[in-house]
Amino acid sequence: MGFVHFLIELLKDPRTIIAQWIAMGVAPTLGFIFLIVFIETGVVFFPFLPGDSLLFAAGFFAAPDAATGKPGALPIMALLPVVWVAPIIGDQCNYFIGRFFGRRIIASGKVKAMTPERLAKTESMIEKWGPLAVFIGRFFPFIRTFMPFISGISGMRWARFTPFSMLGGLTWSTLFTLLGYFFGGIKIVQDNFELVIVAILLISILPTVIGLLKAKFGRKPQPARHGK
Template sequence: MEIIQFFMNLLSDPRGAIAGWIVALGPFWVYSPLFLIVFVETGLVFFPFLPGDSLLFAAGVFSADGGGLNIWATLFIFYAAAILGNTSNYWIARFFGSRIIDSGKVKALTPERMAKLDHFFAKYGGLTIIITRFMPFFRTFAPFIAGTGHMNFAKFTLFNVIGGVSWVTSFVLVGYFFGGISFVQEHFEVIVLGIVAVSVAPAIIGAIKAAMNSRKKKKEQA
């Protein structure tokens, strides 16, 4: 129950979590939970619900002058976590992908999401790794699906690096440059929820479209 509460608190208040780590861990070790959370979200297919986008944004806010984090350290720690996480996910899938899928233990890895990612890979190729970086859930599953046979490792690594750097830079620098604005400070929780909503929106829209197309096909066949 404590671990569930930890994740709930992190999802709802990443700013409070980072502030607590700065006090408890100090200016050096504070980067360890930041690295770990992004690495686990991108590197282990069992944890797609971790708050990558909002954590990057909040860390960017704390990387401004006097916030307790250093902007360059924040960027490079997250670059490493994002790139190494995807790489880990790829190789887990390469060795154990079929067994994990067949076991049915990853409930979030639904046939619908797998079909959607298959479509992404067929349509966009390696760009799928970059596109899905900005889509919660899909960014966790895309490297896993790539590792099951959609892409060789050299090509995957190229798009992994581009996607990881783009994703981290975008969210951290938005927090860094705009986090000090009084409106952002006063409505931080709402803005974090907005970031999550915008990130999840493409997946929700895609699911609605898929459901509508499926219903349409059933009517046509009836």
């Protein structure tokens, strides 16, 4: 229950959690950020970790003080390599988990978040876009965890998977970290930080929710065929 409570608090208020990490030092903070991003990406059992909001909050702490120009609590030149490497290694880990153990994991039913609808959504992206789906899927919660896993199961060649995985990981992590870095110093963002985090979460999951709803309710009924 302690880990579940930690995840809930991280989802609710990543700024406070990261501030507590920073009190322990920069190196442990970077280590925790790496671990959370890696686990969300690389371990198929944890698709609900808050990668987007965590990166934004980390960028917020790296931003210099707008009034004094004092450097942020996290050095941006140390933070960026950490958030670049974590999703790339995570994707590789998840790809090979899917390739060698994926069928057994799905058959076991232990990944409750891997519903038939989410699996179908991920598989349809791969069928439609091929390896480009690996890049696109990086920007959708749940999908970004399942995408390398399903890519491994589907037999997508590692040489096709890896370039799009690396590009997606680099783009996603840079985007959300720099959003926090450049916009975190704005007073309205600082005063409404929790609302900003909620907005990031809602915006990031909205396309996935819409896709699932379309998959479930958007199918047109087949017209009845009448015999001659």
